[in-house]
Each structure stands twice: as C-alpha cells, then as structure tokens.
Amino acid sequence: MSTTSNDTRRAERLLRWYPPAWRECYGEEFVDHLEQEFADRPIDFGRSVNVACKGLVTRVGDAGLSNTGVNPSGQARAALGTSFALIALMVIVMLDLWSRAMGAWSSRTYHPLPVDASTGVLTAAMGFLLLVLAAVVSVVVLCAARQIVRGRARRLIGPSLLASVSGVFLLYAARIFPSLLAPYIHGAHGFPGTRLSDPGQVIANLATVTWELTQRWVAPWNQGISPLPTAQSIIDDCVPLAMFAFGIALAMLIRRVELPRVSQRLVFPAVVLQSTLAAVFFLAYMAWSVFGGPSNFEYFFPESRWLGQVYLVLLGLVPLLAVRSGLLARRYQPQRKPNHIEIIGSGGTAQIS
Amino acid sequence: MTDPVEGLGRNAGAAVLILSSLAGGDKHGYALVKDVEEFAGVYLPPGTLYQVLARLETRGLITALEADERRRPYRLTAQGAAVLSEYFTAQQRILKTGQARLKRTWTLA
Numbered sequence: 001m002s003t004t005s006n007d008t009r010r011a012e013r014l015l016r017w018y019p020p021a022w023r024e025c026y027g028e029e030f031v032d033h034l035e036q037e038f039a040d041r042p043i044d045f046g047r048s049v050n051v052a053c054k055g056l057v058t059r060v061g062d063a064g065l066s067n068t069g070v071n072p073s074g075q076a077r078a079a080l081g082t083s084f085a086l087i088a089l090m091v092i093v094m095l096d097l098w099s100r101a102m103g104a105w106s107s108r109t110y111h112p113l114p115v116d117a118s119t120g121v122l123t124a125a126m127g128f129l130l131l132v133l134a135a136v137v138s139v140v141v142l143c144a145a146r147q148i149v150r151g152r153a154r155r156l157i158g159p160s161l162l163a164s165v166s167g168v169f170l171l172y173a174a175r176i177f178p179s180l181l182a183p184y185i186h187g188a189h190g191f192p193g194t195r196l197s198d199p200g201q202v203i204a205n206l207a208t209v210t211w212e213l214t215q216r217w218v219a220p221w222n223q224g225i226s227p228l229p230t231a232q233s234i235i236d237d238c239v240p241l242a243m244f245a246f247g248i249a250l251a252m253l254i255r256r257v258e259l260p261r262v263s264q265r266l267v268f269p270a271v272v273l274q275s276t277l278a279a280v281f282f283l284a285y286m287a288w289s290v291f292g293g294p295s296n297f298e299y300f301f302p303e304s305r306w307l308g309q310v311y312l313v314l315l316g317l318v319p320l321l322a323v324r325s326g327l328l329a330r331r332y333q334p335q336r337k338p339n340h341i342e343i344i345g346s347g348g349t350a351q352i353s
Numbered sequence: 354m355t356d357p358v359e360g361l362g363r364n365a366g367a368a369v370l371i372l373s374s375l376a377g378g379d380k381h382g383y384a385l386v387k388d389v390e391e392f393a394g395v396y397l398p399p400g401t402l403y404q405v406l407a408r409l410e411t412r413g414l415i416t417a418l419e420a421d422e423r424r425r426p427y428r429l430t431a432q433g434a435a436v437l438s439e440y441f442t443a444q445q446r447i448l449k450t451g452q453a454r455l456k457r458t459w460t461l462a
Contacts, residue, residue: 026403032423033382033399047398054400058407 007038014048017055019062063325074255076267079325081251083274084136086318088247091133092240093311094281096214098126101288102207106200118288123203125281132273139266140250143257155256163249169242173217173235180209218311219304271329275322282319367397367405368414372437375415375429382406385427409433 011034015027037047063082087094105111105119141163144156153160184205217239259267374380374388386397397405406427409415414433418426429437 028423029382029420029425030399030403036383037399050398050400054404058404
C-alpha cells in the first residue's frame with residue numbers, strides 16, 4: 001500500500017485539530033493510520049468530521065474541562081489554568097459590579113438585611129478571589145523566573161512574553177489608579193481622608209475608585225462617562241482582552257512551569273478556592289440584583305442592555321466551567337497511600353498499621 | 354451490578370470491540386480497525402479509535418508497545434483481560450435471561 005506526499009499533507013492537516021500534547025504522544029502513528037485509511041477510502045467526509053470533532057473534544061479535555069485529556073495526572077494543573085483564564089476574562093466586570101453594589105450600599109443609610117448580606121458576601125468573595133489570583137500569579141511568576149534563570153526556559157518563552165506584554169499593557173491602562181485614589185487617602189471631595197480605623201470607609205473609597213477605573217474598561221466607547229480621546233477609548237476597550245490574554249498566558253505557564261513540591265500540593269485547593277469564590281460571587285450578585293440594592297435603580301449593567309446580557313451569560317458560565325474543571329481535577333487526584341503495610345505469608349495476611 | 358467498562362461512557366461499545374480484538378493478539382491502529390470490521394462488521398473512525406485507545410491506556414486496560422517505525426502496537430493487559438471477561442459474563446447473563454423470556458412469551462416461526 002503506497003502513500004503519497006499529498007496523503008501525508010492531508011493527514012497532517014487533520015492532526016492539527018488535536019492539542020500539542022496529544023500530537024506529541026500519538027501524532028506519528030495517527031498520521032500513519034490516516035495515510036492507510038486514505039489509500040483504502042480516499043474520500044470520506046464523515047471521517048474528517050469525526051477526526052475534527054474528537055480533536056476538539058481532546059482540546060477541551062486538555063484544558064481540564066472534560067475527562068479526555070492526554071495526561072490525567074496533569075488534570076489539576078489544567079483545571080487551575082483554565083479556571084484562572086476564565087476568571088481573568090471576567091474579573092474586570094466582576095470588580096465593576098462589586099464596586100456598583102458597594103457604592104450603592106455606602107450611599108444609603110438604611111440597609112435591609114438581604115442587601116447587607118449580599119453586599120457583604122460579594123465583598124468577601126471578591127476580596128478572597130483577588131487574594132487567590134494574586135497568590136497564583138506570584139507563585140507562577142517566581143517559579144517561571146527561577147526556571148528561566150536556570151536555563152530551562154524552552155517551553156516558557158512564548159507564554160512569558162505574552163504575560164509580560166499583556167501585564168505591561170494592564171499596568172499602563174491602570175496608571176491613573178494612584179491619582180484617583182489619592183484624594184480619598186489625603187482627604188478631598190468633602191471626605192476627611194481615609195482612616196484605617198474605619199475599614200468600612202476604606203472599602204467604600206476603594207469601591208468608588210474601582211468603579212471610576214473599571215467603568216472605562218467595561219462600557220465600550222465609555223458610555224455614561226465624559227468623552228475621552230479616541231486613542232484612550234481604544235486602550236480602555238482593549239483592557240478586558242489584555243486581561244484575558246494575561247489569563248491565557250498564566251494558564252500556559254501554570255501547566256508548563258516546574259513547581260516545588262509544596263506548591264504542587266496547593267494546586268487542587270487553589271482550583272477549589274477559585275471556582276468556589278467565582279460561584280459565590282455570581283450567586284451573591286444575582287441575590288443583590290433580585291433585592292435591587294438600597295437605591296433600587298441599579299439593574300444589571302444599565303449602560304447597555306445587550307452587553308449586560310452578554311456579561312450575565314459569561315458571568316454564569318465562568319463559575320460553571322470553573323466548578324466542572326475542579327470536579328474533574330478531584331476525580332484524578334492521586335489517592336492517599338494506605339497507612340498500613342500488608343504482609344502476605346503462608347500463614348495468612350497480617351497488617352501493620 | 355457494576356459495569357466493568359464503567360467510565361468509558363458512550364465509547365463503551367468501541368472499547369469492548371477494541372479489547373476483543375486485542376484479546377486475539379497485539380495490533381496497531383489500522384490492523385485493529387480492519388480486524389474489528391472483519392469480526393463485528395463495524396467501522397471505527399480514526400478519531401473514535403484513538404480517543405478510546407487513549408482512555409483504555411489511561412485506565413491500564415491496554416498498553417502501548419515499542420513503535421515499529423511509525424506504527425505502535427497495543428497489547429491487552431491482565432487487568433484489561435479481567436475487565437473484558439467480567440463484561441462478557443454480565444452480558445451472557447443478560448443474553449440468557451432475554452432469550453429465556455423471549456422463548457416463554459413469543460413463539461417465533
């Protein structure tokens with residue numbers, strides 16, 4: 001059975017549906033298999049569709065979202081990376097929504113219990129989520145830097161570059177944060193200045209500044225706020241995309257970086273924390289929306305109804321997918337070794353605990 | 354009753370066909386397809402075949418041998434043989450019960 005270079009090219013094209021890890025493991029034999037199939041049945045549309053579908057399913061599995069991944073032991077890392085990237089996609093919207101809820105809460109003196117509770121849960125979930133994300137970024141960046149310094153950077157160059165470029169862009173876009181915060185720290189706008197002895201006021205001030213900043217980023221073309229130069233509008237509108245790019249770069253680093261043993265043990269708890277906090281945030285925001293907040297005029301993203309609906313769907317999907325990846329990671333968690341040794345001899349079985 | 358090929362989901366049928374084929378000896382991917390086509394009359398498309406092979410390998414039911422050029426043969430493991438045997442025993446029980454009930458209630462010409 002002879003194969004032509006045309007068959008090889010066709011087979012290699014079909015192979016591209018699969019993720020790199022799968023291609024590394026099965027690529028050669030799969031191409032050989034397809035070449036033999038082409039010799040037998042040159043045209044088979046169903047076969048191409050089958051390969052494409054299974055390739056995509058394997059890609060989803062490789063991202064920790066189905067149990068078809070190539071490497072089950074890497075499922076927890078894949079889940080951590082995927083949930084991180086998903087949350088990164090939505091974290092700016094989440095910050096904006098939290099700052100709205102917090103701003104509405106702090107501008108009123110009468111707070112019904114459900115509003116108090118949902119605003120409190122939102123604040124706690126947002127705060128802890130940011131801490132977890134910051135911890136993940138710190139550990140991964142440190143480990144990647146150490147690996148690069150030791151000259152084992154081959155697979156880290158691409159994601160490191162993407163993370164650096166998107167990170168610098170995000171820092172540039174957020175450069176006005178200190179100047180926005182300064183009046184609240186030193187006292188202005190009729191406020192006496194931030195006193196750390198009043199944490200409620202500190203959080204309310206942070207929420208106001210966060211709203212001023214994130215509102216530029218989540219409302220395309222700065223709807224609802226004073227007009228800005230076109231270049232600034234374009235930069236602002238690219239911020240959520242830059243955040244997502246940063247999330248993807250970190251997800252790739254999470255999977256490729258050499259983690260110390262202690263950090264490896266923390267991968268699964270980090271997946272659980274991320275997905276749980278994202279889910280709690282979503283549920284608390286839904287609860288806050290239902291209760292209407294103290295002012296009762298805020299509904300989901302009033303600047304643009306269609307964008308609000310898109311955000312709502314994404315905001316619902318993110319915890320759903322993050323929780324799914326966490327559940328799959330749990331299935332492939334290494335089992336704890338038994339704390340006893342079995343001795344099997346001619347006289348029977350004895351156990352040493 | 355627990356399903357011995359539990360966890361293979363909708364690919365359980367393809368998994369049984371592959372395990373049955375490997376029960377007859379080591380085979381690489383294309384030889385597997387041809388063998389299954391011959392004894393069961395079922396065509397396993399390449400995407401499905403390799404998805405199931407990967408799952409069976411992950412579960413330790415088959416093992417990949419040293420590649421001969423680009424072709425890598427697969428071998429049934431002892432665990433795979435036990436699972437297949439258990440599966441057939443369960444299927445035989447269903448088959449016998451079904452046949453007996455059919456015989457009792459329907460008289461076929």
